[in-house]
Amino acid sequence: MSDKCSCEQPLVPVMVEVIDIKDETPDVKSFYCRKTEGGVPFDVKPGQCAMVSQVAIGEGMFSCTWQEEQEYLQFAIKKVGLLTDELHAIEVGQKLGVRGPYGNGFPVEECQGKDMLFIAGGIGLAPLRSFIKYCFKHREDYGKITIIYGSRSYADLCFKEELFNEWPAIKDTQVYVTIDNPEEAWDGHVGFVPAYVEEINPDPAGMIAVTCGPPIMIKFVLQSLEKMGYTDDQVITTLEMRMKCGIGKCGRCNIGSEYICLDGPVFNLAQLRLLPQEW
Amino acid sequence: MKILNKNQLETILNKLAEEAEVFVPMSKGNSSGFYSWKTRNPETERLMLDALNVYLSPKNIGFPQTEKMYSIKQSGPDVEIKETFEDSDPRIIFGIRACDARAITCMDDVFLTRGYEDSFYKARRDNTTIIANACYNPGPNCFCAGMGIDPTEPNADIIIRDTGDTGYIWETKTTQGEQLSARIADLLEEKELKAPELKPFKTNVEYAGVAEKLKSMFEHPIWEELSQTCQNCGICTYVCPSCHCFDIQVKMWGDEGYRFRCWDSCMYTEYSAEAGGGNPRPTTKERFRNRFLHKLEFFTERYGYPLCTGCGRCIVACPTGINIVNIIDQVKEANVDV
Ligand SMILES: Cc1cc2nc3c(=O)[nH]c(=O)nc-3n(C[C@H](O)[C@H](O)[C@H](O)COP(=O)(O)OP(=O)(O)OC[C@H]3O[C@@H](n4cnc5c(N)ncnc54)[C@H](O)[C@@H]3O)c2cc1C
Ligand code: SF4
Ligand code: SF4
Ligand code: FES
Numbered sequence: 142m143s144d145k146c147s148c149e150q151p152l153v154p155v156m157v158e159v160i161d162i163k164d165e166t167p168d169v170k171s172f173y174c175r176k177t178e179g180g181v182p183f184d185v186k187p188g189q190c191a192m193v194s195q196v197a198i199g200e201g202m203f204s205c206t207w208q209e210e211q212e213y214l215q216f217a218i219k220k221v222g223l224l225t226d227e228l229h230a231i232e233v234g235q236k237l238g239v240r241g242p243y244g245n246g247f248p249v250e251e252c253q254g255k256d257m258l259f260i261a262g263g264i265g266l267a268p269l270r271s272f273i274k275y276c277f278k279h280r281e282d283y284g285k286i287t288i289i290y291g292s293r294s295y296a297d298l299c300f301k302e303e304l305f306n307e308w309p310a311i312k313d314t315q316v317y318v319t320i321d322n323p324e325e326a327w328d329g330h331v332g333f334v335p336a337y338v339e340e341i342n343p344d345p346a347g348m349i350a351v352t353c354g355p356p357i358m359i360k361f362v363l364q365s366l367e368k369m370g371y372t373d374d375q376v377i378t379t380l381e382m383r384m385k386c387g388i389g390k391c392g393r394c395n396i397g398s399e400y401i402c403l404d405g406p407v408f409n410l411a412q413l414r415l416l417p418q419e420w
Numbered sequence: 421m422k423i424l425n426k427n428q429l430e431t432i433l434n435k436l437a438e439e440a441e442v443f444v445p446m447s448k449g450n451s452s453g454f455y456s457w458k459t460r461n462p463e464t465e466r467l468m469l470d471a472l473n474v475y476l477s478p479k480n481i482g483f484p485q486t487e488k489m490y491s492i493k494q495s496g497p498d499v500e501i502k503e504t505f506e507d508s509d510p511r512i513i514f515g516i517r518a519c520d521a522r523a524i525t526c527m528d529d530v531f532l533t534r535g536y537e538d539s540f541y542k543a544r545r546d547n548t549t550i551i552a553n554a555c556y557n558p559g560p561n562c563f564c565a566g567m568g569i570d571p572t573e574p575n576a577d578i579i580i581r582d583t584g585d586t587g588y589i590w591e592t593k594t595t596q597g598e599q600l601s602a603r604i605a606d607l608l609e610e611k612e613l614k615a616p617e618l619k620p621f622k623t624n625v626e627y628a629g630v631a632e633k634l635k636s637m638f639e640h641p642i643w644e645e646l647s648q649t650c651q652n653c654g655i656c657t658y659v660c661p662s663c664h665c666f667d668i669q670v671k672m673w674g675d676e677g678y679r680f681r682c683w684d685s686c687m688y689t690e691y692s693a694e695a696g697g698g699n700p701r702p703t704t705k706e707r708f709r710n711r712f713l714h715k716l717e718f719f720t721e722r723y724g725y726p727l728c729t730g731c732g733r734c735i736v737a738c739p740t741g742i743n744i745v746n747i748i749d750q751v752k753e754a755n756v757d758v
Contacts, residue, residue, distance in 0.1 A: 151536045152668070152681075153490055153503055196492050196499045196679070197672050235497040356698070382700065383692050385668045388536040391684070392665035393691055395714070396700075397638075398721035403535055417638040419700050 154238030191241030262354025561732030
């Protein structure tokens with residue numbers, strides 16, 4: 142096992158142990174990881190990612206949805222293929238490889254004093270949640286917090302406990318939830334996220350909007366925000382490209398001359414407009 | 421000045437090979453590349469110091485085609501990994517040309533700068549001494565000068581210059597070079613010889629201004645046209661001395677195995693394919709465009725010079741005659757107001 146700092150050996154993982162696994166939705170599970178001897182392998186800023194590996198199978202890039210001090214790193218992982226199928230089959234006690242942290246993360250400091258609007262779809266809440274929880278942890282540094290989140294169905298909503306109970310109870314916080322199609326037991330909003338955003342129409346004055354979700358949702362949310370009067374530097378998103386190294390060497394995650402693993406994944410819309418439209 | 425007499429060449433290579441792996445340009449069957457001097461088979465491998473560019477670049481010496489990164493051993497939920505630095509012993513690249521030497525500069529910038537040092541590359545690079553052979557008579561597909569490289573001044577620890585006479589001028593450029601020169605000092609002669617004049621290039625191209633122009637050409641119809649015949653075979657990226665993309669994969673036999681990296685190519689669909697069928701570069705056009713923009717625009721924006729060194733290998737290798745010089749020319753001629 143490598144005991145070296147992950148920066149000296151940026152491509153070699155550190156081993157951690159899975160200490161808890163939670164079902165979030167039928168195809169999303171949360172994995173809580175820490176080193177066997179205790180402590181986290183590295184500190185992660187909101188919005189940063191790590192390469193998580195079921196070592197004998199493969200590696201994948203995942204947003205660290207939360208770091209609880211030195212207690213654990215949490216990843217929310219959707220089952221979509223080879224590696225993630227395997228991850229969904231493991232049990233508590235399994236050793237996983239992690240390397241990172243990678244990427245620039247959200248500009249948490251620059252956003253201080255602002256009202257925050259978080260717009261997420263599906264598993265896209267995973268990266269935003271690290272920023273949302275950071276704001277709550279430093280509640281006095283941020284203004285009003287508005288969260289708009291949607292999924293295909295009620296079952297597909299991630300982090301339900303926080304969404305319906307914890308977050309709405311926090312001072313100056315509004316949480317709006319929508320699902321794509323009507324369901325019998327659901328008396329909340331029905332419809333797609335971009336339309337819901339326009340319906341709620343949060344005032345752009347003093348606001349920073351942060352959005353993540355399926356590419357098609359992001360595209361329409363960006364259009365809606367523009368229509369609602371948000372300027373390009375008021376809108377932040379986090380991108381996904383296929384990644385292998387995470388450190389700007391293997392070449393594959395580029396958009397133009399930027400490597401999303403290193404220079405991103407977080408960009409504001411003004412920065413994104415300078416890049417070729419390949420995202 | 422120090423002169424390496426041609427009749428001393430083998431003696432010097434033998435001497436150097438006592439303390440390091442010495443890679444020299446050699447023919448091998450129908451192909452040619454940089455191979456170990458010590459373990460050469462004189463029947464099938466011949467030194468080719470006079471050839472300009474051997475078919476395969478020396479890329480694999482610093483960046484092996486496949487490289488084990490760490491071994492893996494699992495038992496139940498427990499997993500143990502151990503780094504395996506495959507081979508970082510001292511090595512000398514002898515007889516490399518300016519274009520391939522520039523490609524090593526590209527690799528150095530990619531693997532050793534901008535936030536992270538690649539520990540695998542670094543271990544080998546720190547142990548590598550480069551002895552370059554200055555060019556005075558460019559080949560039919562050479563266009564290094566157009567890419568801003570002086571073929572007579574390669575970036576190296578030592579430069580040798582073929583005087584056309586009985587010897588090479590031996591010019592030591594760095595401290596690492598001095599240490600090496602000291603080891604063979606008694607085999608070099610002291611004599612005055614003159615380096616030849618650089619002959620004109622047969623392939624002429626002018627890269628200056630291309631990166632700037634390309635900035636506005638991402639959506640230009642030229643990519644559709646130029647990529648028409650490309651088969652996405654990837655041979656251009658394979659023979660390229662500066663293409664550095666890699667994949668990371670795992671190989672297991674039961675509970676034991678290793679993770680390795682290997683060369684990859686942006687010409688392949690798999691390269692950027694995402695789970696669920698998404699792919700930001702779904703067709704040949706996007707992949708082709710990315711390759712040439714990476715070479716001619718993106719790398720320049722990031723590192724200050726292009727990722728093409730003018731070695732001409734892809735021109736020779738491409739089965740459908742795609743020619744980067746032609747692409748540069750077409751970009752320069754393109755009307756950007758469409
Ligand atoms: C910056 C970033 C953050 C991410 N955060 C999360 C997260 O918090 N939660 C989550 O569930 N997923 C996240 N993903 C997506 C996740 O990396 C992929 O879903 C996962 O790698 C799929 O692996 P697989 O082997 O199960 O799928 P397969 O389809 O079997 O994967 C095949 C290959 O494609 C790669 N790949 C597939 N999809 C993607 C993708 N969308 N992006 C990048 N590489 C991909 C895999 O690494 C693998 O090498 C993130 C991706 C990126 C780039
Ligand atoms: S491209 Fe330039 S440096 Fe390379 S072999 Fe030809 S003349 Fe020499
Ligand atoms: S060698 Fe030619 S055909 Fe093959 S991928 Fe490169 S440009 Fe396309
Ligand atoms: S993942 Fe390798 S360059 Fe970004």
